[in-house]
Amino acid sequence: MKAAIFTLDTGMYKAKEESPAAAVLKRMLVQVGFEVKAAGVLPQEKAIAASVFCRLADTKAVDLILTTGACGYREKDCAPDALMASADRLLPGIPEAVRAYTLRYTKKVILDRSAAGIRxxxxxxxxxxxxxxxxxxLEYILPELVQVVETMQV
Incomplete structure (x- = not known):
């Protein structure tokens, strides 16, 4: 199983910083058998992110793409929009489950627009x-993500 992880953050991208969230996600994916083929920071631009997602999916370079950041309500928060522009089908249950799980810790999650889908x-x-x-x-949904990826490889 192959994966890619991208943080959408223009400031981090311009400063050429690495993403602490992406590093954590990479360790978790490797522990369950993923090979992380790409990881990096992208600017908060819908067209760029969607293009990267489409290229990776269309060339079958990876089986899973995780993004961090840019999922809020601000105009520059484009991760869900880029995902929806590139996905063939949406899987609304995944972000709904993460939001429901996270709601136990903070009400701020009601402002989250995260999405999930398949291309x-x-x-x-x-x-x-x-x-x-x-x-x-990711801890909460990882078993289901592995199941989806394994099922789609068949």
């Missing part, structure tokens, strides 16, 4: 930007 046979999932929230969200 070709690649699963794409938006996660929160903080390392702690992204880790908790």
């Amino acid at each position: 070709n046979k690649t699963l794409i999932v938006n996660l929160p930007d903080s390392a702690k929230a992204a880790k908790e969200g």
Whole structure:
């Protein structure tokens, strides 16, 4: 199983910083058998992110794309929009489950617009930007993500 992890954050992208959230997610994916083929920071631009998602899915370079950040209500928060522009089908239950799980800890999650979907046979999932929230969200849904990826490879 192959994965890619991208943080959408223009400031981090311009400063060439690495994402703490992406590092945590990478460790978690490797522990369950994923090979992380790509990880990095992208600017908060819908067209760029959607293009990257489409290219990776259409070339079958990865089976799973995780994003962190840019899932809020501000105009520049484009991760869900990029996902929806690139997905063939949406899987609304994934972000709904993460939001319901996270609601126990903070009401701020009601402002989250994360999405999940499939393009070709690649699963794409938006996660929160903080390392702690992204880790908790992925821990909660990881068994189901592995199941989806394994099922689509058949």
